Amino acid sequence: MSFREKMLWVAFIAMIGGFGFYFLTLLTPIGQNASPDYYLGLLFFIIGLTIGSMLVATLILFIRNRSEVTFKEDERDRNIHKAATQIAYYPLLLGVWGSGALFHNGVSTSIMLNILLAVLVGAESIRLGYQIFLYRQA
Amino acid sequence: MKKLAFNNNIKILRFMSNEMTQADLGEKVGVTRQTIAAIEQSKYSPSLEVAFRIAHIFGRPLDEVFIWKD
Numbered sequence: 001m002s003f004r005e006k007m008l009w010v011a012f013i014a015m016i017g018g019f020g021f022y023f024l025t026l027l028t029p030i031g032q033n034a035s036p037d038y039y040l041g042l043l044f045f046i047i048g049l050t051i052g053s054m055l056v057a058t059l060i061l062f063i064r065n066r067s068e069v070t071f072k073e074d075e076r077d078r079n080i081h082k083a084a085t086q087i088a089y090y091p092l093l094l095g096v097w098g099s100g101a102l103f104h105n106g107v108s109t110s111i112m113l114n115i116l117l118a119v120l121v122g123a124e125s126i127r128l129g130y131q132i133f134l135y136r137q138a
Numbered sequence: 139m140k141k142l143a144f145n146n147n148i149k150i151l152r153f154m155s156n157e158m159t160q161a162d163l164g165e166k167v168g169v170t171r172q173t174i175a176a177i178e179q180s181k182y183s184p185s186l187e188v189a190f191r192i193a194h195i196f197g198r199p200l201d202e203v204f205i206w207k208d
Contacts, residue, residue: 002172074169075185076176135172137181 003065004077005135010057012128018050019121026114036110043117080134088127095119142180144206149178151196151203167191 022042025031099115152158160178161171167188176182184192193203
């Protein structure tokens with residue numbers, strides 16, 4: 001497995017784990033009755049934890065794969081990146097338009113922001129997941 | 139997985155070139171070892187430029203390195 005692929009796994013797991021925890025917490029009774037400040041605090045905590053865990057994992061991978069770190073993205077990497085970005089674009093587009101429709105139907109701003117965040121995290125997870133899938137395939 | 143319409147002799151040519159490794163070939167071509175492995179296993183179709191670079195490194199014409207399946 002290449003350094004680039006390992007980095008994708010780290011980003012994918014950190015994103016699914018971190019934001020998965022955030023959204024699951026929002027669905028619990030505590031999360032549903034919490035104030036917007038609680039959401040915001042939790043969100044910043046999760047973002048900090050996600051970035052922190054990614055930095056630690058990146059550092060470990062950097063030390064263990066020093067020879068591969070300087071490799072530039074080649075044509076296969078670029079093709080895979082492009083294909084995954086194209087796939088992730090459609091759920092992002094649908095999600096944003098869907099969120100806009102919900103907003104016009106009276107959904108509160110805090111729920112709206114969480115839906116937009118979920119759309120963004122979902123699209124990014126699809127992009128990372130599809131990149132990993134393509135690396136495994138070819 | 140979609141199979142490519144052509145095979146290749148890269149593995150044989152590498153061994154005939156002083157057992158050149160995939161990493162060595164990748165470095166000469168300007169791609170990663172994983173990309174060479176994917177090309178060798180017919181899992182990835184390289185660009186025309188990379189195909190020509192590979193053929194040039196082995197000093198062979200393109201159609202001796204990549205063989206179209208009839």
